[in-house]
Structure formats: structure tokens, C-alpha cells
Amino acid sequence: MLQAAYTAAKEKVVDKLSAAKTVCLTTDCWTSAANEGYMAVTGHFVSEDFTLQSVLLGCSQLSGAHTAANLLASLIGTTDNFRLTDKVLLLVTDNAPNIKNAVSAVLRWKHFGCYAQTLNLIVQNALKHFVSIQQKVKTIVAFFKRSCKATERLLTYQQNNGAGHVKKLVQEVPTRCSEDFIVLFTVDFQQLTDEEWNICSELCSVLKPFAQVSTQLSAESYPTGSQVIVLTRGLLSVCAELLKRPFNSVTRTIIEELTTGLKDRFHNVEMSKSIGVATLLDPRFKSLAFESRVAADNAKKQLIELVAEKMGDRRLTNTGQSHETVSTSITTDPLSVWGVCDAIVKSTQPQGTPQSAAIVEVQRYMDSPVISRSEDPLAWWRENQYIFPNIAKVVREKFNIVATSVPCERIFSKTGIIINERRTRLKASKVEKLIFLNMNSTNS
Structure with missing residues (x-):
């Protein structure tokens, strides 16, 4: 029954893809609870009625090391299986050199590094100035994870102080409440000072736009490639505005690092032909999104x-x-x-x-x-x-470009539910068919 259902679903996907003019692919790798490697490939295209369609092409077992040759062989096998090798507009992957080299040098496909991952690298690099405070916060969070009594006292404290919606892990605590918060329990770790609480509060404001952009560009129900240029400019503009505010010196250093990271990693994004044309084709932006007139022309x-x-x-x-x-x-x-x-x-x-x-x-x-x-x-x-x-x-x-490889990460989240700790002996061939049916029946 599984094989029959898989065959029928695959025929529907092949038929759907036959009408596609071009396909934007995303791919990523993952290791299951059974310690088996998998490679997922998703396809995205604009249908005849101008809607963005997304399909799972495969989430297959990847044997051996994740070398460029192995990744390439698996990728070609998947695209050939659906007769898409000559229809690939762009391939979106992480920034690992093995897959980038394989795509550019051998397949001659256009490659785009996952925007969400690049943004995360920029943020993580900037937060190196926040490591000592970050470690204190992690220790406090870990304490609440381990102690039911402390969690209960924290929830009671929030209720007694009129909190409309109590939280188990408080992400932002105003400085004026920090002393009251600290005396709730006595543990053997360093407490956050008033200045450190203030820095945490400031960073919540600083990093909020980055989280918003990451969420916006991680969608797959609409094309996101056309938003890359305008949102990158938006982040740079926000950083410039934040530097005008009287923040702590640590916060200001992080903002400066974020600005430098954005400029270094996305300095050439407007000159990308694929991203540039997609932006121009978006009736919300057209040439207005470009900072460089040369790039717009x-x-x-x-x-x-x-x-x-x-x-x-x-x-x-x-x-x-x-x-x-x-x-x-x-x-x-x-x-x-x-x-x-x-x-x-x-x-x-x-x-x-x-x-x-x-x-x-x-x-x-x-x-x-x-x-x-x-x-x-x-x-x-x-x-x-x-x-x-x-x-x-x-x-x-x-106009079918997606800016991140998040669609593959969603595949792995669902695959992780199938291959849980109690089903680690499930054969990879069955896992491939189950996740294929799950995703493509949802997208049909």
C-alpha cells in the first residue's frame, strides 16, 4: 500500500512540474536519531494561474561523508528523477564550501546562500561582545529548567505582581524589577547586575528587526527572493538609527558589528542578476528597492x-x-x-x-x-x-526564488517526528516514502 501510494503521489508531482517553466531548488542535509544522513530537496515554481507552488522532490538517505561528489550525485539523481536538470533557475543552500563548489563548478547552476543562515552568522559574530552576560543568562535559564520549585515561585511572583500572561522563561526583565527578581531564590551562580539587565533589554530592541527579517524571508507560501534587497537596506537603516540612541557601550559595539557584517556579507546582493530581476518584477518595489542606480539599470x-x-x-x-x-x-x-x-x-x-x-x-x-x-x-x-x-x-x-533553505529544515522537523527514539529501526526507504507522501499531500 505504501509503495502504491508513493507511486501515485510521485506521478502527480511529475505532472505538476511538467508545466513549470523553471524551478528554484533548496537543499540541506540532516542526521536522524538513528544516526543516518539524509538530504532533502524542495522545488518551488510559479504555476499558470500565478501562485507559488512548493513540492518535496526527495528526502533520501545520504551514505558516506558529505563530500562535494556525494552531494552532487544525490542532487543530480533527484533532479533527473523529476526531469528538472534543465529547468533549475537557482539553488539555495547553506554556505558550506563543499556544496557551493559542487554547484558552481560542475553543474553550472546559479547558487544563492541561505539568507537566514547568513543573517544568523552576522548576529552570532556580533554577540561575541556579549558572551559573559550571555553565559550568565544561560545559567539562570538552565536553573529554571532543572528546578520545579524555582519555576513555581517565579510564576507565583509574576501573578502576584499583576502579570497578565505569566512566562516560564523571562526574556526581558526591566531594571527596576531586577533586585526583587534576584531575591526570589538563592543559588550558586553569578547574578546579573543592573547594567547587564539594561544591556539585555537594549539588545531585545536591537535584535528584534533581525528576527522579523529572518521570519519574513523564511516563508514558502510566497516568493521571498524579491524582498532580499529591500530588507537588507531596511536592516542597515535600522542599525544607523539605533546608533543615534544613547545605548550602553557594549550595545553600541554590537550594533556596529551588525552593520559591518551586513555590509560585508550582502555588499554585492544588488548586483545579483537573479535577485535583481525578481525585485524589479515585484510590483511592490520595482526599481525603488535599489540603492545603486547602476544595479537598477x-x-x-x-x-x-x-x-x-x-x-x-x-x-x-x-x-x-x-x-x-x-x-x-x-x-x-x-x-x-x-x-x-x-x-x-x-x-x-x-x-x-x-x-x-x-x-x-x-x-x-x-x-x-x-x-x-x-x-x-x-x-x-x-x-x-x-x-x-x-x-x-x-x-x-x-519570480519563484525563495531566499532561504528553511523549507528543507521544515522537512527535517517532520522527519524527526517519524524517526523518533522508539522508531529508529524504521528503514530509510520507508522514511523517504512517508515524508514524501506527508509533504506532497499537504501541498497538493
Whole structure:
């Protein structure tokens, strides 16, 4: 029954992918409770009705070391299995050099490092100035995890002080309450000083925008690639604003490190052709998201070339025969009664090139008003596909970029439920089929 259900589900996925113009892939690796390695691959594409579709291509066992050769063989096997090798627009992975080298050097696919992971690396590097306080906080949290009595007293304290929603682990405690909080229990570890409580409070405000961006770009129900440029600029702007505030010197150092990390790791993001075109195709941003005018102009030129290519294909396939019919029906006899009519028809035939026509359509799109950022860009394209028909074709091919490999992490979370401590003897081949059915029945 499992094999029959898997085969039927796989046929549906293959059929769904056959209509996809291009596919954005994400991949990541994971080790199960049974100490077995798995590699997950997800695919994301824009359907004919302009909705973002996501499918699990495979969560298969990965034997041996995670070398570039092994990762490459597994990746190629998966894409070949679904006939996608020539449809890959972009591959999103972590920043490990083994997979990056395999993709760029061998497959010649475009690669994008997981934005969420890169952002996390920036934050972790900045928090090296917070290690001593962080360790104290971890010790306190660990104490509450181990002591039921202390947790009970903390909850009672919050209730007695009018807390509307009590918390087992308090992430932010105002300085004015720190002394009362500390005398709740007596344990053998260092307490946080008033200054350290204040730094913790400040960092909650500093890191909140980073958490928001990570959450925003980790979604898979809508394309996130078009938001990379504007949200990176947003984080830099927030950091600049935070530096104007009278924060503690430790907090200011962390903000400066965050700013440096953003500039170092994302300095070239606007020059990415894939991200640039996706941003331009988003009716919420268009060229307004770019800080560099050069990058915006390059993205526009790239879009014009893509639209011109679509127009050239259309003329060859759809209008070539009609043009030939028109030209053969025109008479050259000066005494023909159709002479005047044929002369008028000939003079009114379009003389422009696909390139010039593409420039006109792209400029009309650029001149149209941007929509609210709360609106769905794909819903806008669904409604306006007949106004900008050739750009709409490009949208189906270039607007399916997801900015993180979080979809694979969600796969591993579900796989971890299947391979729990009491089911570690479950064969990998069955695990692959079970998670495939679980994810693709949800996404169908």
C-alpha cells in the first residue's frame, strides 16, 4: 500500500512540474536519531494561474561523508528523477564550501546562500561582545529548567505582581524589577547586575528587526527572493538609527558589528542578476528597492532582454505565417483594383524590433503605480497578465526564488517526528516514502 501510494503521489508531482517553466531548488542535509544522513530537496515554481507552488522532490538517505561528489550525485539523481536538470533557475543552500563548489563548478547552476543562515552568522559574530552576560543568562535559564520549585515561585511572583500572561522563561526583565527578581531564590551562580539587565533589554530592541527579517524571508507560501534587497537596506537603516540612541557601550559595539557584517556579507546582493530581476518584477518595489542606480539599470536591461526574447519567440511561432500570408497576398500590378488597399496594408505593418517593443512594455510597467507591500504580487500579476503579457511570461520563469533553505529544515522537523527514539529501526526507504507522501499531500 505504501509503495502504491508513493507511486501515485510521485506521478502527480511529475505532472505538476511538467508545466513549470523553471524551478528554484533548496537543499540541506540532516542526521536522524538513528544516526543516518539524509538530504532533502524542495522545488518551488510559479504555476499558470500565478501562485507559488512548493513540492518535496526527495528526502533520501545520504551514505558516506558529505563530500562535494556525494552531494552532487544525490542532487543530480533527484533532479533527473523529476526531469528538472534543465529547468533549475537557482539553488539555495547553506554556505558550506563543499556544496557551493559542487554547484558552481560542475553543474553550472546559479547558487544563492541561505539568507537566514547568513543573517544568523552576522548576529552570532556580533554577540561575541556579549558572551559573559550571555553565559550568565544561560545559567539562570538552565536553573529554571532543572528546578520545579524555582519555576513555581517565579510564576507565583509574576501573578502576584499583576502579570497578565505569566512566562516560564523571562526574556526581558526591566531594571527596576531586577533586585526583587534576584531575591526570589538563592543559588550558586553569578547574578546579573543592573547594567547587564539594561544591556539585555537594549539588545531585545536591537535584535528584534533581525528576527522579523529572518521570519519574513523564511516563508514558502510566497516568493521571498524579491524582498532580499529591500530588507537588507531596511536592516542597515535600522542599525544607523539605533546608533543615534544613547545605548550602553557594549550595545553600541554590537550594533556596529551588525552593520559591518551586513555590509560585508550582502555588499554585492544588488548586483545579483537573479535577485535583481525578481525585485524589479515585484510590483511592490520595482526599481525603488535599489540603492545603486547602476544595479537598477542593469536589472532593467536584463528584464528588457528577457521580454524581447519572449517577443521574438512569439513572432516566430505565431505571426511568421500570417506575415508571409500578407506579403504574398499583396499585388504589384499597378492596374489592380486592390492596389490602393494593398499599399495601405503594407505601410501599416509593424516595423519595430522585439527589442524596441520590449522597451515599450517594460517602461509601461515601470511607469505604473507600485502597489501596497501588504498586497500579493502574484495576485497582481494574475490580474494584469494581459496588460503586460510578455513580462508576465518572464514572471513565471524568474519570480519563484525563495531566499532561504528553511523549507528543507521544515522537512527535517517532520522527519524527526517519524524517526523518533522508539522508531529508529524504521528503514530509510520507508522514511523517504512517508515524508514524501506527508509533504506532497499537504501541498497538493
